[in-house]
Amino acid sequence: MAGSKEIKRRIKSVKSTKKITKAMELVAASKMKRAVAATLASRTYAEYSWEVLVSISKGLDEITHPLFVKRPTKKTLLILITSNRGLCGAYNAQVIRKSLTFLKKRVHGENVDIMTVGKKGDVAMCRVGEKICSSFTDLPDNISLANMTPISKLALHEYSAGNYDKVLVAYTDFVSAMTQAPNIKQVLPISKTELKEFISGLEEIRDSENPEKKPNHLGNDKKTNYLIEGDQNKLLGSLAEKLVKMQIYQMLLESNASEQSSRMIAMKNASEAAGEMIDDLTLVFNKSRQASITQEISEISAGMASVS
C-alpha cells in the first residue's frame, strides 16, 4: 500500500485541480449567457433586413446584383471559425473534422482557400497542409460588430474582385447548452433559400428560449406594395452587403456561444471526475491509516505479551 503521505499529497493536488475546473466552469457559464444574449439581440436586425430584402426583391423581376448571381465555381473561400483556446471538449475537433470531410469531398482540381478565425483552426489547417489565405486570431470573447468588420469586408472584397466564386463558412450551430452542431453554410453568392433557412434557424433559438412568443413573420408573404425611395439596385446592393456581414456576425456569435457552452460542459465533467477521484483517494487513505494503526496495536500487544 502506498504511503499515506503520498496519498495525502495526491488528494491535495486533485482538490486544487477541481477548484480550477470549477472556476473555469463558472466563467464559461457566465460568458455563455452573454454570448447567447448577444445572439438573440442581433436577431431582430436579421429578421428586419430579411423582410426588407423580400420586399425589395419582389419589385424586381430578377436580381442581377453580383452578390446574388451564381457563377461557375473555380475558387472557393472557406471561413473556418474555431476558438483561440482549448479545454472546450470536442468543440474545435467537431468543426475541423466537418471542414476536413468537406475538403476531401471536393472535386479534383477545385481550388479551396481557407480563412481561419481562431488559433485552433489555424493550427489544424497548417497540419494538413491546406492553403490559408488569412487568419484572424485576436477576436475578443464578446465580439462586437467592429471586431468582425475586417472579416466580412475581406470576404466581400475578394468575392467582388472575382478572386473567389463562392464563400462558405464553417461554424458551430448553437442548438442548446447541451448540443452544438458543426455546420457549413454558403454566404456568397447569397441564395435566398439558404438565407431564409438561416434566419428561421435563429427563430428556433428564440422559440426555445421563450416559447410563448411566436410571431412568425417569415411565413407570411403578404403582398404589401412598398414605395421605394432611391435606386432599387443600389439599395439592394447595400442591403446585400449588410446581410452578408450580419450573417457572418451571427455565425461568429453562435460559434462563440457554442464554444463557451461546450467548455462549460467539459469543465463540469472535469470537476465531477475530480470529485470522484478525491472520494476514491480518501478511501484509500483511510484504509492505509487504519492498517497502520492496526499494525501498531498488534506490535504493541505482541511486545507486551513477550515482556510479561
Place this chain on the structure above:
Amino acid sequence: MTKKLKLKIVTPERLILEEDVDQVTFPTTEGELTVLPGHIPLIAGLSSGDVVAFANGEHMPWAVAGGFVEVKKDEKGQTTVAVLADFAEHVSELSDEAIVKAKARAEELRKQMENTEHVDYEHFAAELERSLTRVRIADKWRSKKYRG
C-alpha cells in the same frame, strides 16, 4: 391624438428602442423625411444624421449612420417604422468628452486616409463618417431641449 406609430431602432448588435411615438423624422439618401401615423409602406436608404422622434411634446434624437428605414402597417393597422441602422446612439450618450474624442479621431482618420495610398479605404471612410456624425449631431442638439 390617439393615433401613434410604433418606432423601432435596431442595430446589428441590439434593439435600441421600441416605443410608440407621434412622428419621426429621419435622413434618407434622398433627403429628410418625416413619417406620421398612416404613412404608406415605404423603404428608403438611411444616410448619416439624426433620427428624431416626437412624442408627448418632446423630441428624442439619435445619431445614426447608414442603414435602412422600413415603414409598414402591422396586423392591427398600426404604422410601424423600423430603422435599421449600422450604428445608433442617443444624443445624451454623446457626452462632451466623447465628442472631443470623436473630433480627434476624425482628424486622425483623415490624416491616415491621406497618408496611406491603399489601405482599407472604406473602413476608414465609415469610421470617419461616424465620428463626424457624432460631432455634427451633438453640436446641433447642444442648445435644444430633448428628452433624455
